[in-house]
Amino acid sequence: MKATAVSSAAISNALRYQQAKMQADLIKATKESQTGTVADVGLALGSRTTQAVTFQRDLDRLNGIVDSNALVTARLTSTQDSLGQIAGAAQSFLSALTSGVSGDSSTSILQTAGASALQQMTGILNTSVNGEYLFAGTNTDVKPIDDFNAAGSPAKAAFDAAFSSYFGFAQTDPAAANITGAQMDDFITTKVEPQFLGAGWQANWSSATDDQITSRISLNETTQTSVSANEQGIRKLAMAAAMVSSLLTGSISEAAQNAVVSRAQTLVGDAIGGVTQVRAETGLAQQRVSDASDRMKTQVDLFEKHIIDLEGVDPAEAATRVADLTQHIETSFALTARLQQLSLLNYLT
Amino acid sequence: MSLSSALSIAQSALLATSKQTSVVSRNVADASNPDYTRRIAVVTSTAPGARSVEIQRTANDLLFRQNLSALSAWSGQSALYNGMDQLDLSVNGVDNASSPSTAIANLQKALQLYATTPSNQNLGTSVIDAAKQVVNSLNSGTKAIQDFRTQADSQIATAVDDLNSLLGQFQDANTAVISGTRSGTDVSDALDQRDALLKKISEYVPVSTFTRGDNDMVITTKDGSTLFETVPRSVTFAPSAGYSAGTPGNTVYIDNVPVSAGTGDNATADGKLAGLLKLRDGVASTMQSQLDEIARGLVTAFAETAPSQPNAAGLFTWSGAPAIPAAGTLVDGLAGSIGVNAAFDPSASGNPALLRDGGANGAAYVVNTGGASYSDLLISYGNKLDQPMAFDTSAGITVSSGVSDYAANAIGWFEGVRQQASTNADSKQALAARTAEALSNDTGVNVDQEMSLLLDLEHTYQASAHMMKTVSDMLDALMSAVG
Numbered sequence: 001m002k003a004t005a006v007s008s009a010a011i012s013n014a015l016r017y018q019q020a021k022m023q024a025d026l027i028k029a030t031k032e033s034q035t036g037t038v039a040d041v042g043l044a045l046g047s048r049t050t051q052a053v054t055f056q057r058d059l060d061r062l063n064g065i066v067d068s069n070a071l072v073t074a075r076l077t078s079t080q081d082s083l084g085q086i087a088g089a090a091q092s093f094l095s096a097l098t099s100g101v102s103g104d105s106s107t108s109i110l111q112t113a114g115a116s117a118l119q120q121m122t123g124i125l126n127t128s129v130n131g132e133y134l135f136a137g138t139n140t141d142v143k144p145i146d147d148f149n150a151a152g153s154p155a156k157a158a159f160d161a162a163f164s165s166y167f168g169f170a171q172t173d174p175a176a177a178n179i180t181g182a183q184m185d186d187f188i189t190t191k192v193e194p195q196f197l198g199a200g201w202q203a204n205w206s207s208a209t210d211d212q213i214t215s216r217i218s219l220n221e222t223t224q225t226s227v228s229a230n231e232q233g234i235r236k237l238a239m240a241a242a243m244v245s246s247l248l249t250g251s252i253s254e255a256a257q258n259a260v261v262s263r264a265q266t267l268v269g270d271a272i273g274g275v276t277q278v279r280a281e282t283g284l285a286q287q288r289v290s291d292a293s294d295r296m297k298t299q300v301d302l303f304e305k306h307i308i309d310l311e312g313v314d315p316a317e318a319a320t321r322v323a324d325l326t327q328h329i330e331t332s333f334a335l336t337a338r339l340q341q342l343s344l345l346n347y348l349t
Numbered sequence: 350m351s352l353s354s355a356l357s358i359a360q361s362a363l364l365a366t367s368k369q370t371s372v373v374s375r376n377v378a379d380a381s382n383p384d385y386t387r388r389i390a391v392v393t394s395t396a397p398g399a400r401s402v403e404i405q406r407t408a409n410d411l412l413f414r415q416n417l418s419a420l421s422a423w424s425g426q427s428a429l430y431n432g433m434d435q436l437d438l439s440v441n442g443v444d445n446a447s448s449p450s451t452a453i454a455n456l457q458k459a460l461q462l463y464a465t466t467p468s469n470q471n472l473g474t475s476v477i478d479a480a481k482q483v484v485n486s487l488n489s490g491t492k493a494i495q496d497f498r499t500q501a502d503s504q505i506a507t508a509v510d511d512l513n514s515l516l517g518q519f520q521d522a523n524t525a526v527i528s529g530t531r532s533g534t535d536v537s538d539a540l541d542q543r544d545a546l547l548k549k550i551s552e553y554v555p556v557s558t559f560t561r562g563d564n565d566m567v568i569t570t571k572d573g574s575t576l577f578e579t580v581p582r583s584v585t586f587a588p589s590a591g592y593s594a595g596t597p598g599n600t601v602y603i604d605n606v607p608v609s610a611g612t613g614d615n616a617t618a619d620g621k622l623a624g625l626l627k628l629r630d631g632v633a634s635t636m637q638s639q640l641d642e643i644a645r646g647l648v649t650a651f652a653e654t655a656p657s658q659p660n661a662a663g664l665f666t667w668s669g670a671p672a673i674p675a676a677g678t679l680v681d682g683l684a685g686s687i688g689v690n691a692a693f694d695p696s697a698s699g700n701p702a703l704l705r706d707g708g709a710n711g712a713a714y715v716v717n718t719g720g721a722s723y724s725d726l727l728i729s730y731g732n733k734l735d736q737p738m739a740f741d742t743s744a745g746i747t748v749s750s751g752v753s754d755y756a757a758n759a760i761g762w763f764e765g766v767r768q769q770a771s772t773n774a775d776s777k778q779a780l781a782a783r784t785a786e787a788l789s790n791d792t793g794v795n796v797d798q799e800m801s802l803l804l805d806l807e808h809t810y811q812a813s814a815h816m817m818k819t820v821s822d823m824l825d826a827l828m829s830a831v832g
Binding site for chain 1: 380381382383387437444445448450451454457458461462464465466467468469717719720721722723724725728731735753754757758760761762763764765767768769771782785786789790791792793794795796797800801804
């Protein structure tokens with residue numbers, strides 16, 4: 001026969017169990033209100049932890065690509081800048097040629113203009129950023145353009161050899177005064193052109209590759225982010241400048257010189273068009289990179305929001321929970337103390 | 350009726366009361382013993398006026414059985430959950446910091462940086478370093494899992510020893526109950542002891558019991574194999590000295606019947622033995638398979654390819670190199686043997702630029718003939734980490750994905766099981782606490798009640814004593830009248 005259905009052990013055990021549970025909860029709630037995220041992501045999300053892990057990983061990767069895009073942008077900006085300078089050099093070379101044709105300037109001025117255009121161009125094409133030659137294609141650890149005016153230049157040697165093999169004498173030879181315009185034209189077409197627009201370019205002038213640097217600019221987008229010195233516009237400019245600087249020596253007949261100058265004019269005109277084309281392409285690439293970066297920054301924001309949605313806890317709610325639990329535990333302590341006093345023994349004298 | 354009969358009735362009342370008092374005092378003494386069942390002194394009248402006191406236990410079989418089954422579920426569940434917590438920390442680290450997924454994400458980042466500036470050798474070296482971190486994560490994960498399995502194995506061995514010793518003690522208690530019951534003495538203490546042992550046994554294996562004549566108890570497991578019948582049946586287990594990936598563990602035999610880890614998912618276990626078996630052969634083994642698949646995926650993704658040449662192991666190499674492990678087939682222990690190819694490793698006089706140019710397996714595999722800023726191969730490695738590939742379905746993940754997503758899915762799979770186990774453990778703990786409380790309420794001692802009972806007994810005793818004194822006075826009066 002049992003009057004009550006409660007045992008003394010059960011009373012104290014129940015209190016103890018509740019207290020232990022609340023204290024464990026309190027530790028979790030404290031951590032959550034401090035960090036703003038759930039105490040144990042794995043336990044809170046279960047299988048959905050994959051999402052949290054993937055978001056976090058993609059977030060890191062996106063930030064990494066945004067950073068590496070800054071490098072790419074630096075390269076493209078320098079490229080664009082350099083191309084602008086090349087276009088400028090070509091433009092002033094063209095005006096020098098134009099005034100030469102109208103007879104306003106002497107051949108020596110034209111020759112100087114050619115030489116300086118070539119020098120400028122070579123200097124610009126050999127620019128390096130971060131230890132990489134800008135216009136080298138993928139072969140960025142080798143200087144892309146041979147210096148035509150330096151001693152022992154293979155390009156210069158090849159040019160001179162082509163001249164003497166065609167005409168039988170050097171440019172400075174007095175016999176050069178007999179070269180006709182038609183002969184010079186033929187020489188340029190058959191001998192000079194292959195050296196610049198054909199296979200001779202890679203052999204003597206350029207160590208750049210036709211392949212350009214490919215860069216990943218977003219999680220699944222790659223683009224070419226460099227310009228090679230092997231672009232047609234650059235070759236034509238080099239050809240015009242090299243011709244003018246090494247053929248207008250003063251010994252060559254005026255007719256031949258005119259042929260050179262008019263040929264050079266056409267080439268430089270083409271070159272300006274070609275360089276502008278390349279500048280436009282570079283501009284597009286710049287645009288793509290900056291678009292991709294902007295897009296990724298938006299994605300980063302979104303991903304951060306998703307991660308907070310997944311792992312975050314409302315700090316106000318967590319703080320309230322801490323306060324509630326503290327109060328409950330205090331109540332529970334007070335109750336324990338009271339219950340300990342609540343014994344018949346205290347009333348039996 | 351005579352005065353002498355009144356005297357003898359008062360005497361027997363005193364006797365009964367003192368016996369009842371001794372029961373009350375015993376109850377109070379054991380009030381906080383969870384295995385103690387409250388005794389009741391039942392007073393029955395035999396002949397007119399004569400009373401005998403019989404001691405009864407307030408056992409409640411139904412609640413006791415519920416408590417037993419809740420205990421074994423809780424014990425199994427908490428063994429499972431604690432083990433998973435330990436695995437989580439030792440394989441994935443705090444907040445997954447040392448997980449293969451994190452290491453692969455870092456490798457991808459390093460690869461991206463290197464692909465942006467392929468001419469920079471330092472970035473190439475940092476890719477190799479990131480690859481070493483991946484290898485380290487996989488190797489140490491494998492070691493942690495196999496250590497864990499070995500540890501679980503020795504825990505199983507300890508549990509089996511404990512179980513055998515408990516069954517031995519159970520035999521003593523059972524014998525005491527039987528002989529006491531036969532001789533008609535009070536067997537309450539022996540019954541208490543037997544029930545306490547049964548509680549302990551049920552923490553290891555889920556049990557069901559039935560009682561035969563003379564209170565003889567037979568224990569079987571839930572599966573039906575006999576644990577105890579007159580004599581304890583032997584529980585046998587041969588522990589293994591060490592584990593490697595893919596090695597199956599030895600089975601526990603109860604009465605020569607193998608113990609199953611239980612049906613159901615990876616997150617449910619009934620009894621500590623089943624929980625440990627499930628950890629050793631289920632969760633830990635699957636985790637190992639997933640690490641092996643991640644390792645296989647990495648070797649495959651970074652393989653060097655060349656026209657009319659077999660694919661050959663590139664940045665990541667393994668025991669079967671230069672061949673590539675067969676597609677879609679689990680290779681046990683690959684995560685433990687995967688390494689960074691020495692041909693790439695600057696600290697082993699290798700060349701990190703081979704990653705950019707190809708050719709670690711000979712000139713036929715050279716891809717880059719252009720120059721120092723060739724990034725196509727690096728970008729293609731990055732892509733391959735994301736390209737879906739075939740994974741062995743026996744590793745528990747069926748979603749088609751790239752290696753890096755597979756690694757993330759592995760974390761998801763594990764956390765899913767862990768969450769389930771945690772929920773189960775919480776609910777089983779609550780159930781165990783609740784049934785224990787119900788059982789204690791029904792069969793335990795309430796000190797206040799015993800005290801009030803003591804007051805009653807005190808009154809009875811006083812009354813009986815007074816009665817005797819009165820009879821004695823009356824007899825005295827009679828004597829003096831006669832004398």
